[in-house]
Amino acid sequence: MPLFTWSDDYSVGNTEIDNQHKKLFDIINKLFDISIGKNTSDTVDAVMGDLVSYTNYHFKFEEEHMREIKYININRHMAEHDFFEKEIIFAKRRQVQDKSTTDNKLVEFLSSWLIQHVTEEDRKYGI
Numbered sequence: 001m002p003l004f005t006w007s008d009d010y011s012v013g014n015t016e017i018d019n020q021h022k023k024l025f026d027i028i029n030k031l032f033d034i035s036i037g038k039n040t041s042d043t044v045d046a047v048m049g050d051l052v053s054y055t056n057y058h059f060k061f062e063e064e065h066m067r068e069i070k071y072i073n074i075n076r077h078m079a080e081h082d083f084f085e086k087e088i089i090f091a092k093r094r095q096v097q098d099k100s101t102t103d104n105k106l107v108e109f110l111s112s113w114l115i116q117h118v119t120e121e122d123r124k125y126g127i
């Protein structure tokens with residue numbers, strides 16, 4: 001059973017952005033599977049690399065969308081994105097230094113931050 005299963009409750013009403021969120025959750029699920037020993041074909045480094053680069057792509061896409069629709073709270077929203085991007089870059093660095101496997105605290109942080117962000121912040125511009 002994956003850590004996170006998509007449901008329509010997480011939809012922001014924009015198919016492209018929903019698909020990007022699904023992909024982010026897939027990446028976090030991969031980290032979770034590595035942390036419980038269920039995924040031995042991917043490395044933490046590689047998946048963390050995917051997380052950093054896909055998050056960067058996705059946030060840029062979302063910020064462009066918010067600019068297009070002239071979303072009034074864009075600055076506050078972008079500050080949340082900045083916070084998350086910094087956290088995952090630090091986490092990736094920590095893992096490179098420790099050469100450790102993914103710890104559950106990180107996976108828990110990633111998934112709870114993303115669920116909260118998608119269901120509270122993203123829905124404000126989406127619907």
Ligand SMILES: [Fe+2]
Pocket residue numbers: 062077081117121122
């Ligand atoms: Fe967002």
